[in-house]
Each structure stands twice: as structure tokens, then as C-alpha cells.
Amino acid sequence: MKFNLRPAAVALLGVLSLTPALANADQATFPAGSTMERLSKASTLRIGVKFDQPLFGLRDLSGKPIGFDIDIAKLIASKLGVSANKITWVETSSSNREPFLEQNKVDFIVATYAINDQRKKVIDMAGPYIVGGQDMIVKKGNPLNIKGPDDLAGHKACVISGSEGQSALAKKYAQTQIVPFDVISKCVEALKNGSVDAVVTTNFILAGLVSRDPNNLQLVNNLFTREPWGVGMPKSENDFCHFVSDVLTEADKDGTYGKMYDATLKTYVGGDGKLPALDQCP
Known part of the structure; x- marks a missing residue:
């Protein structure tokens, strides 16, 4: 048409x-x-x-x-x-x-x-x-050495409620402690204050977050879905x-x-x- x-x-x-x-x-x-x-x-x-x-x-x-x-x-x-x-x-x-x-x-x-x-x-x-695709950000320097979703086992990962990231972790990386928030800004704050160990969402969104705060945030740069x-x-x-x-x-x-x-x-x-x-x- x-x-x-x-x-x-x-x-x-x-x-x-x-x-x-x-x-x-x-x-x-x-x-x-x-x-x-x-x-x-x-x-x-x-x-x-x-x-x-x-x-x-x-x-x-x-x-x-x-x-x-x-x-x-x-x-x-x-x-x-x-x-x-x-x-x-x-x-x-x-x-x-x-x-x-x-x-x-x-x-x-x-x-x-x-x-x-x-x-x-x-x-x-x-x-x-x-x-x-889904990726992660961590604190600058990656102190917990999180290189991919398998490394999230036993760690807290913040996601946006109802997002692809939440679904992907729940289905394939069940040992991750998933912490959902309604907006990404709350996830970033939780990462900075140590309440969570990583933030999981689409690589494009994460790149934007790092661009605004490169001294505190780091992109893991390891896509694990296609989105x-x-x-x-x-x-x-x-x-x-x-x-x-x-x-x-x-x-x-x-x-x-x-x-x-x-x-x-x-x-x-x-x-x-x-x-x-x-x-x-x-």
C-alpha cells in the first residue's frame, strides 16, 4: 500500500x-x-x-x-x-x-x-x-568486573518495569536479582549510590546516559539481545x-x-x- x-x-x-x-x-x-x-x-x-x-x-x-x-x-x-x-x-x-x-x-x-x-x-x-540490543552500564572502572549478563548472577540489576531488559533477564538469567523502576533515571541513581550493581536496557539508551556522565558510568558493550x-x-x-x-x-x-x-x-x-x-x- x-x-x-x-x-x-x-x-x-x-x-x-x-x-x-x-x-x-x-x-x-x-x-x-x-x-x-x-x-x-x-x-x-x-x-x-x-x-x-x-x-x-x-x-x-x-x-x-x-x-x-x-x-x-x-x-x-x-x-x-x-x-x-x-x-x-x-x-x-x-x-x-x-x-x-x-x-x-x-x-x-x-x-x-x-x-x-x-x-x-x-x-x-x-x-x-x-x-x-540489551546491554549494561556499571560504575566507572567496572569494580565488580561485570562483562556480560552471566556475570549478573547474585548481583542486583536495575531495569525499567515492563521493558525488554526485564523480560530478557527473567527468562535467561534467572539468578540475577532484578530491581525494577518506572523510569531509567531512578536506575541510574540506584547504580551511583550502590543500591544496584548494573543497569540493563537498550544499548542506545545506555550510550546516551554515559554521554551525560562519563566520569561515573561505563558501558559494558556486550549486546545479548536483538531489539x-x-x-x-x-x-x-x-x-x-x-x-x-x-x-x-x-x-x-x-x-x-x-x-x-x-x-x-x-x-x-x-x-x-x-x-x-x-x-x-x-
């Missing part, structure tokens, strides 16, 4: 924000009754994001959300013809993302959201727009899934995706800045 998408001009902001500013797209037109028509005509577009994820979703000093997930969300909004001032940013956590979609609290979610079969039972997901991130949406909105896939594909072809990736992520996580192969929509 293909949609005729009008190009949105993209300009990179200054070095401090590292966030592309998407110009307002011309008013797009969509098939009557489609999800895209409904979203484009709504008084506001409600997008679920995180505000505690360095590189992906944070608030800057003025309170505006910034990061790679924010850029992806703005790109989709611009292709719907929705201007930035019509976006309502809704803070989400790993544990409430599916409920927010099921309860119609958001229109879609871009929030470090891993694609998996369990989630696809209750929501739809487009993507992946990036692929990473594709996608855009979450309510179940059975397959037309919107195809639309988002087309937006991502077009952005990769015209260089928009690469510019966004280079401006926000490349310095910290490397990579070639190319869009991964997309999953098929329902």
Missing part, C-alpha cells in the same frame, strides 16, 4: 539541540475515512514519548522535547500535514505504552518501543526505524502502519533519515545512518 506523500523540508538546528526542525508540510489529503484523514483533521495530534531518555527523548532547557524519537514523531506528523504547534506530547513509560494506546490516550507512540510478538497481539507497530524499535499504534490501524512505513522509506531515500541520525546519534553509537529493513504491516 502506497500513499502520495508531499515532501517536508528539513533543516538541522544548532549543535546544542542536535534536532532537525521539520518545516510544516503542505496540507495533505488522504482517503475518506482513513486513519490519516482523521489524524490530519484532529484539533491536536497526541504522540506518546519519553522525557528521560538521553539522545532519544528529553526536554531541553525551554521544556521542548528533543531527541531521535522526537524527530521521528515530528517527521510522521509533518507528513500528516500537522504543524508542530498542534502536537500534544504525552509522557509515557515502558509499562503504560500499550494501555495508553488501548485507552485512546495517544494516537501513536515513539518511545524506545521494541517490536515483539507479545505486543503485536494487542497493538500494531511500524518499523523498525532503528535496531539495537528493533518501532512506532506503536492502536490495533487494526493497518492503513496507518503502511503510511508510517512509507514515510520512513521516503526519508531514508531522500537523506532526511540519515541527517537526523547523524545529528543526534552517530557521535555516540556509530552506525551508517541507514534505515533498517522494515517489517511487513498487517
Whole structure:
């Protein structure tokens, strides 16, 4: 399924924000009754994001959300013809993302959201727009010599409640003492004060945390899962899934995706800045 998408001009902001500013797209037109028509005509577009994820979703000093997930969300909004001032940013956590979609609290979610079969039972997901994996951070110098998940046996590892990290440890590394929190910032504080011995989550998130505090945190750099991130949406909105896939594909072809990736992520996580192969929509 293909949609005729009008190009949105993209300009990179200054070095401090590292966030592309998407110009307002011309008013797009969509098939009557489609999800895209409904979203484009709504008084506001409600997008679920995180505000505690360095590189992906944070608030800057003025309170505006910034990061790679924010850029992806703005790109989709611009292709719907929705201007930035019509976006309502809704803070989400790993544990409430599916409920927010099921309860119609958001229109879609871009929030470090891993694609998996369990989630696809209750929501739809487009993507992946990036692929990473679970890793760990420890105190600078790695005093406990934790080199991988097997070394967590008998140690306390902090995870985000409802996250891929929590699931991976529970399934394969059961001797780990898992300590769940609702937000990653609490895990980092627990690591610093010695309440836990490691923090487990996606390597991209961890790289962002280390970039903000390199004197106290250290990345183990040993991936033990594959984790594709996608855009979450309510179940059975397959037309919107195809639309988002087309937006991502077009952005990769015209260089928009690469510019966004280079401006926000490349310095910290490397990579070639190319869009991964997309999953098929329902």
C-alpha cells in the first residue's frame, strides 16, 4: 500500500539541540475515512514519548522535547500535514505504552518501543526505524568486573518495569536479582549510590546516559539481545502502519533519515545512518 506523500523540508538546528526542525508540510489529503484523514483533521495530534531518555527523548532547557524519537514523531506528523504547534506530547513509560494506546490516550507512540510478538497481539507497530540490543552500564572502572549478563548472577540489576531488559533477564538469567523502576533515571541513581550493581536496557539508551556522565558510568558493550524499535499504534490501524512505513522509506531515500541520525546519534553509537529493513504491516 502506497500513499502520495508531499515532501517536508528539513533543516538541522544548532549543535546544542542536535534536532532537525521539520518545516510544516503542505496540507495533505488522504482517503475518506482513513486513519490519516482523521489524524490530519484532529484539533491536536497526541504522540506518546519519553522525557528521560538521553539522545532519544528529553526536554531541553525551554521544556521542548528533543531527541531521535522526537524527530521521528515530528517527521510522521509533518507528513500528516500537522504543524508542530498542534502536537500534544504525552509522557509515557515502558509499562503504560500499550494501555495508553488501548485507552485512546495517544494516537501513536515513539518511545524506545521494541517490536515483539507479545505486543503485536494487542497493538500494531511500524518499523523498525532503528535496531539495537540489551546491554549494561556499571560504575566507572567496572569494580565488580561485570562483562556480560552471566556475570549478573547474585548481583542486583536495575531495569525499567515492563521493558525488554526485564523480560530478557527473567527468562535467561534467572539468578540475577532484578530491581525494577518506572523510569531509567531512578536506575541510574540506584547504580551511583550502590543500591544496584548494573543497569540493563537498550544499548542506545545506555550510550546516551554515559554521554551525560562519563566520569561515573561505563558501558559494558556486550549486546545479548536483538531489539528493533518501532512506532506503536492502536490495533487494526493497518492503513496507518503502511503510511508510517512509507514515510520512513521516503526519508531514508531522500537523506532526511540519515541527517537526523547523524545529528543526534552517530557521535555516540556509530552506525551508517541507514534505515533498517522494515517489517511487513498487517
